[in-house]
Amino acid sequence: MLDKVKEFINEVSAFNSNSKEEIEAFRIKYLGSKGLLKGLFAEFKNVDPKQKKEFGQALNTLKTTAEKKVETLNNALEGNGEQKSFYGDLSRPAEPIELGARHPISIVKNQIIDVFSRIGFTISEGPEIEDDWHNFTALNLPEYHPARDMQDTFFVEKHKNVEKDMLLRTHTSSVQIRYMENNKPPIRTISPGRVFRNEDISARSHCIFHQVEGLYIDTDVSFADLKQTLIYFTKEMFGKSKIRLRPSYFPFTEPSAEVDIYWGLKTETDYKITKGTGWLEIMGCGMVDPNVLKNTKIDPEKYSGFAFGMGIERIAMLLYQIPDIRMLFENDIRFLEQFKSVI
Numbered sequence: 353m354l355d356k357v358k359e360f361i362n363e364v365s366a367f368n369s370n371s372k373e374e375i376e377a378f379r380i381k382y383l384g385s386k387g388l389l390k391g392l393f394a395e396f397k398n399v400d401p402k403q404k405k406e407f408g409q410a411l412n413t414l415k416t417t418a419e420k421k422v423e424t425l426n427n428a429l430e431g432n433g434e435q436k437s438f439y440g441d442l443s444r445p446a447e448p449i450e451l452g453a454r455h456p457i458s459i460v461k462n463q464i465i466d467v468f469s470r471i472g473f474t475i476s477e478g479p480e481i482e483d484d485w486h487n488f489t490a491l492n493l494p495e496y497h498p499a500r501d502m503q504d505t506f507f508v509e510k511h512k513n514v515e516k517d518m519l520l521r522t523h524t525s526s527v528q529i530r531y532m533e534n535n536k537p538p539i540r541t542i543s544p545g546r547v548f549r550n551e552d553i554s555a556r557s558h559c560i561f562h563q564v565e566g567l568y569i570d571t572d573v574s575f576a577d578l579k580q581t582l583i584y585f586t587k588e589m590f591g592k593s594k595i596r597l598r599p600s601y602f603p604f605t606e607p608s609a610e611v612d613i614y615w616g617l618k619t620e621t622d623y624k625i626t627k628g629t630g631w632l633e634i635m636g637c638g639m640v641d642p643n644v645l646k647n648t649k650i651d652p653e654k655y656s657g658f659a660f661g662m663g664i665e666r667i668a669m670l671l672y673q674i675p676d677i678r679m680l681f682e683n684d685i686r687f688l689e690q691f692k693s694v695i
């Protein structure tokens with residue numbers, strides 16, 4: 353009796369068909385209300401008690417094998433019937449591909465890089481956690497120099513038996529120093545990056561923001577070269593080439609200037625953002641101080657150069673009329689999605 357059941361199990365396992373009728377006949381033969389299994393279960397009471405356990409287990413195996421067989425064969429059949437090819441239904445409309453948007457900071461950064469690459473500037477980067485030398489001292493800002501107060505600093509380690517004070521860089525001017533230490537003139541490079549200042553967060557300022565630093569060192573570089581470069585930049589970037597340079601002070605440049613561009617007074621927004629003057633401040637610049645060249649082992653008798661630095665957030669806010677700097681850091685999808693059309 354047990355052997356018979358085992359034979360059935362083999363038979364069921366070996367069964368294969370892709371005909372609906374054959375599979376149904378198979379189901380009725382084994383699992384139907386008058387099927388083989390029904391009969392075998394009825395025999396159960398006549399089995400020798402010693403064999404009951406083994407016989408019961410074999411019957412159950414037969415039953416589940418038969419059920420599974422019917423199910424798999426029927427599934428395969430359905431799949432064949434409705435053009436479910438290996439690749440699925442090729443006539444179905446495709447899933448829409450969700451397009452992301454570049455962040456406005458990246459858009460503006462890439463535009464600036466693009467404009468300066470066209471006139472031969474390379475791109476350089478430096479660390480965000482910086483030492484005192486690269487962020488301050490080498491830039492002609494020795495310890496206790498009052499100009500250090502211009503930039504409230506996040507210190508990582510300060511005066512704690514450490515070799516050097518470590519801090520979060522307050523500007524990308526630190527990359528100038530690293531670049532000059534590691535490259536010989538002629539130098540033409542821009543350094544985009546994230547900077548940090550210990551400032552209260554408001555609609556106008558944030559403790560984290562981005563800057564692009566520019567540096568040009570060669571023989572006979574003059575202030576006129578700086579001015580022409582700035583005119584080229586503002587024309588390419590904003591489509592406006594009227595600029596003015598206001599005398600200013602930065603420890604690392606001499607002379608130093610602040611660059612304003614003439615934005616115009618055509619619309620109400622123009623009035624608002626320029627406070628009714630038509631002029632907008634966009635960056636700081638100047639001729640690299642001879643002390644800075646000396647600090648990086650570049651001979652100031654032989655070489656001169658200019659540098660400039662601008663805030664990316666400020667430019668992005670101008671170009672896209674973003675009223676609050678915090679919007680650039682919150683990653684609200686409703687804000688970011690609006691930049692989908694910009695490359």
Ligand code: DAH
Nearest residue numbers: 523525636637638659660661
């Ligand atoms: N580092 C200055 C700042 O963070 C910006 C700056 C001004 C950079 C003048 C320069 C420069 O290279 O020449 O405010």
